[in-house]
Amino acid sequence: EAQVTQNPRYLITVTGKKLTVTCSQNMNHEYMSWYRQDPGLGLRQIYYSMNVEVTDKGDVPEGYKVSRKEKRNFPLILESPSPNQTSLYFCASSPAWDSEKLFFGSGTQLSVL
Amino acid sequence: GESVGLHLPTLSVQEGDNSIINCAYSNSASDYFIWYKQESGKGPQFIIDIRSNMDKRQGQRVTVLLNKTVKHLSLQIAATQPGDSAVYFCAENYGGSQGNLIFGKGTKLSVKP
Numbered sequence: 001e002a003q004v005t006q007n008p009r010y011l012i013t014v015t016g017k018k019l020t021v022t023c024s025q026n027m028n029h030e031y032m033s034w035y036r037q038d039p040g041l042g043l044r045q046i047y048y049s050m051n052v053e054v055t056d057k058g059d060v061p062e063g064y065k066v067s068r069k070e071k072r073n074f075p076l077i078l079e080s081p082s083p084n085q086t087s088l089y090f091c092a093s094s095p096a097w098d099s100e101k102l103f104f105g106s107g108t109q110l111s112v113l
Numbered sequence: 114g115e116s117v118g119l120h121l122p123t124l125s126v127q128e129g130d131n132s133i134i135n136c137a138y139s140n141s142a143s144d145y146f147i148w149y150k151q152e153s154g155k156g157p158q159f160i161i162d163i164r165s166n167m168d169k170r171q172g173q174r175v176t177v178l179l180n181k182t183v184k185h186l187s188l189q190i191a192a193t194q195p196g197d198s199a200v201y202f203c204a205e206n207y208g209g210s211q212g213n214l215i216f217g218k219g220t221k222l223s224v225k226p
Binding site for chain 2: 004041043044045090092101102103104105106107
């Protein structure tokens with residue numbers, strides 16, 4: 001089944017403890033992206049990647065890192081999480097950078113205490 | 114329409130009625146528009162799209178209308194079913210790449226049986 005898989009679905013952590021949210025897609029998509037979703041603010045893009053080893057900042061990149069060493073994986077790294085990073089995170093992919101039809105993962109609910 | 118503050122606009126309809134969800138977009142240079150559906154506990158799912166050279170596009174039970182004069186987009190759902198209950202987002206793309214995809218804040222559709 002074609003899908004975007006994120007792990008974990010739920011995560012509770014403490015301020016300053018490094019964490020990684022994994023994202024993997026099995027559709028051979030070139031483009032991958034991370035969003036956060038907050039009440040009243042909608043979906044905001046954190047980082048995106050147009051292909052392997054090519055990443056770029058979205059609208060709200062501060063406090064986050066990403067890497068794209070392989071085409072299928074696009075992990076989101078929080079080196080030192082803070083409470084304002086408590087949010088619902090979505091990974092998405094599409095066939096190419098100019099293909100607007102995004103396929104989303106099921107989300108990761110992160111709480112930073 | 115778009116949300117203000119922390120509460121999403123809500124549309125409540127009777128099963129079998131038609132639903133119309135509205136969206137005001139921000140950038141007159143946007144040339145591509147998408148509607149996504151997000152069910153509770155899931156990631157957004159692509160419904161239908163439309164390019165700026167069109168006024169109307171129809172899918173299965175859904176129609177998207179674009180009024181570029183007033184920068185307004187609407188999603189019409191025919192014969193609304195309980196399974197249509199979800200949050201619906203519009204998104205606009207003004208740069209031809211995913212990095213320029215801007216999401217609206219969403220409208221919650223509730224279908225009464």
